[in-house]
Amino acid sequence: MKLSYKRTVLIGLAFLSIAGFWQIYDSIIPLMLQNSFHLGETATGALMAMDNVLAIFLLPLFGLLSDKMDTRIGKRMPFILGGTFLAVIFLMILPAADKAQNLLLFIIILFALLLAMGLYRSPAVALMPDLTPNHLRSKANAVINLMGAVGGVYALIMIKFLVGPGERPDYFPLFASVGGLMVVAVLVLFLTIKERKVSVQVEAEVKAYESVSGEKVKAAVIETVERGKAEPLPGDVKKSMIFLLLSIFLWFAAYNAVTTAFSRYTRVVWHMEGGGFADSLMVATIAAIISYIPIGSLASKIGRKKTIMAGIVLMSICYFAAIFAGTYHSLINVAFALIGIGWAAINVNSYPMIVEMAKGSDIGKFTGTYYTFSMAAQIVTPILSGFLLEKVSYRTLFPYAFAFSAAAFLTMLNVRHGDSRPEKKEGLENFDIED
Structure with missing residues (x-):
């Protein structure tokens, strides 16, 4: 069929x-x-x-x-x-x-x-x-x-x-x-x-x-x-699950802070007018779309965890570089293209790791937990990052994103399970990511 x-x-x-x-x-x-x-x-x-x-x-x-x-x-x-x-x-x-x-x-x-x-x-x-x-x-x-x-x-x-x-x-x-x-x-x-x-x-x-x-x-x-058949997770697998869920919270906190505040940041710090900020977000989205298939192939060769770690490193470098960036549109767009690729590397592989660890247990429950952690980050981070933007400076946006992204790298180091190397998927199956 x-x-x-x-x-x-x-x-x-x-x-x-x-x-x-x-x-x-x-x-x-x-x-x-x-x-x-x-x-x-x-x-x-x-x-x-x-x-x-x-x-x-x-x-x-x-x-x-x-x-x-x-x-x-x-x-x-x-x-x-x-x-x-x-x-x-x-x-x-x-x-x-x-x-x-x-x-x-x-x-x-x-x-x-x-x-x-x-x-x-x-x-x-x-x-x-x-x-x-x-x-x-x-x-x-x-x-x-x-x-x-x-x-x-x-x-x-x-x-x-x-x-x-x-x-x-x-x-x-x-x-x-x-x-x-x-x-x-x-x-x-x-x-x-x-x-x-x-x-x-x-x-x-x-x-x-x-x-x-x-x-x-x-x-x-x-x-x-x-x-x-619902069975409790073994202790070592449970530990990996906890660290992966913490990682999910942290990288969503970093990414959502940027996407939510970027339109204001570009106006205040980079002095962009009108809808010019949309260029960078569009570049990130298109880069993510283009990279899904190569990332799926890469994960089948080196594993999900390494692919995610590479994505976190790529995004962290771009967040750090953005701290010092001016209004060099071409360089900003290159950075956002890399952010899009890094975000795709994370999204393509994180949920399958959850499913892999939940085998033999309650997959539905952990699917709900996955969305709970990602959504909780998107509740907390606009308020927390907004407080820093208001009380300290707009220039705290990218240091904030870098700090949370770097923390996600550290928590991912402690994830030891869910990293089976899937068979190479054909074409569009590599786009199978979160709703």
Whole structure:
């Protein structure tokens, strides 16, 4: 059985719309909070962490609710359509609240917008495994992540061309462009993917596959059952798991600090105007996309841990160099390209190490733990780094990132398990990273 790439690309349109939104959220909302409402870095960081706080509660809730939903158009589609519709409405109101400098209205609309995004984020992610046979989900997840990258790059291009100079440009054209992308993407998804019909079709495909490959499927089921028996982790493996989870927290803290504050940092320290900062973020995203396949091949040869360590070193060097960097755009872009490659090296290999260590135990539990640590970092770091930006100096951003990245290197040195060398994957499977 082969993966239907056409169907998977269409399913990935929902993730594309989500990624496009989060790119402008991380880049533009901090500028609004500071330039229009004159909030300090600490308060701005606290508000920027709000989406991750809400996500801890909303993602499991709406994922569970969509599991139990049964409508004519499917169980995920009502959440995707409703969430997108509400999110786009609130997205269009936000620039008006910013222009009027009405902080109360802005906070209310922002909160409603994050609720709307939480409404359909989990159902959108769950749509892929719903409509993809189990043994093809790795390849499918690669396509989904690629679609997300396309959404992020689109948003960065719009930032570059639609954000004008000055402290308070008109952000409505930018928000309208991303809102339009969200509407078009989800409408195409709805019109081309009939959820209930495709679900029945996939079920029939799986049954046909099982009838041809009965013995292989039986063996796979037995292996899955054996692995599903919850057993406590051995002491040495548990120690490695703890150090890996600490590493995940630390490198997310470093990376998220930069991505959240970069639009403000470039204006204050490097005196960039308008959407010029988007160039560096776009370079990092594109470099990561290009490097996934070579990194997958590298990890199959030298192992996951060494690949991650190389990624941490690469990012640490770039963070350290950025401390002394001026407005040399070509050099800044080279540094961000290397950051993108380093981040890809980390993301491609960290979750598989978690899964490898959790074999024979509760893989689902440790998957949740993985996201808990990464999300906790993204709650803490905007506030902590924001406090330093406000109370000390903007120039603390890259020393902050370097310190957390260097600490992640030290904790990874203590990870002794989860480093089996996987067989070389073909093509897109190397993109199989976090949602």
